[in-house]
Amino acid sequence: MSGVGESRFAFYQPDVVFFRHSIERGLAGFFRRTKLLELADKKILEVGCGWGNWLLLFLSWGARAENLCGIDLLPERVETARQRLPKSEIVLGRAEKLPWTVESFDLVFQFTLFSSIVSPPSRQEAAQEIWRVLKPGGHFVSFDYFISHPANPNTVGIGKRELVQLFPDASFHFRRLGVFPPLARRLAPLSVSLVHLFEKTRILSGHCLAWSIKK
Template identity: 40%
Template structure:
C-alpha cells in the first residue's frame, strides 16, 4: 500500500530542492565531497569482490538525473543492466536525455515492478533520510529486499545526523539501518565532512577538508554495503 500523503510531501520537497543551488559544482567543497564519495565507492566495490560490474544488474532508487548510476559504467557496468527510479518525472526525462542507453522510469519504490531476486545491487543514496513516514520506510525496505537476489547487496549512502536547519530530513543511525534490513550484514563507515562547513573552506579546501574530515564527529554520512543473506 503506497503512502500517498508521504509521497506528496516528498514530491513537494524534492521540487523545492530543484530550485536551490547549494550543490553547485563550482563550489570546491561540493566537488571534494563528490570526489571522496566516488573514491570510497570504488574501494567498497573492490574490497567486496564486486568488480567488474559487467554482468551485474543494478537499480538506483531515487536516481535523480542519473549521474551516480551512469558513473558505474566506469567500473564495467553494462548500460543495459542499469535501472534508475525516481518520484519526479522531470528528473527521469532529463536522465533519459542524458543517458539514453540506461533504463529509467518514474515510480514509487514502495512498489517496484521487478520480479523477486532480479538485482545484484541496489543503490540507496540519501533515500531513507528523506522518508519521514515509518510505514513508507518499511515498505521501501521490504521491496528492496524482495528484488535483491540472495547474496546481493545494497550500496548505502545517507545522513547519520539530523539536520536542525531542514525538518524534511532525519538522520538514519546504524541501529535504524539494521531495523530496516534486519537480516542483512552491515559494512558501514562514516564519510563526508559536514557539507555546510565544507562549502565554506574556499581556497583551503584541498588541505583543510582532509584535516577536518579526519574527526569522526564531523563526518555526517554512512557509506557501505548491506549484504542480503544467501
C-alpha cells in the same frame, strides 16, 4: 538524491567536488573489500536515481547501460535521466512499490533516499522492496545522512541502528564519510586539505556508507 541545477549544489562548487570524491573513494573501498570488480554482467538498480549522476558513474566504471535501472519520484528528474541514459530503464515511481520482480538485481544502491522519506512506515516499505528485488548473494549499498539537519525538517538522519532495523536480515559494514555539509560549504572554498583533515577524524562526518550481502 543526486542532482544538478541550483548554484549551491553545482558540480563546480568546492564542497560538491569534495563530497563527490569522498563518495567515490568510499565506493572504491567497497568494491575492493567485496571483490565486486567486474560490473559488465551485473544488473544494477538505483532507488531514488535523481538525474542519473551515480548511474553514469557506474557506467564509467564498466557497467553496461542496458543493465542499469533507476527509479525516481519526480518527473523532471526521470526525464533528464532518460535523456542521459537512453539505453537504461529509468522509471517514474515510488521506492515503496518497485516495479521489478523478486530477485532481479545483483546490486541495489540508494544515495540519500531514506533520509528524504520522513514517514517511518514508508521507509520500512522502501527497505522491504529493496531487499525483495535483490538477488541472494547480491549487494546492497546505502549512503545517507546519519544526523538530522536541524534547519531542514524534510531530512531525517538515518543512523546505524535504524538502518539495521530497516534491514533486519542484513549484516552491514559501516564507514563514516565526508564532513557535515554546512561546515564543508564554509571550509572547502578556503582549503580542501582542511576538509580532508576533518574527514579523517570522523568526528564531524555527516554521512555513512553501508553495505551488505544478501544471504
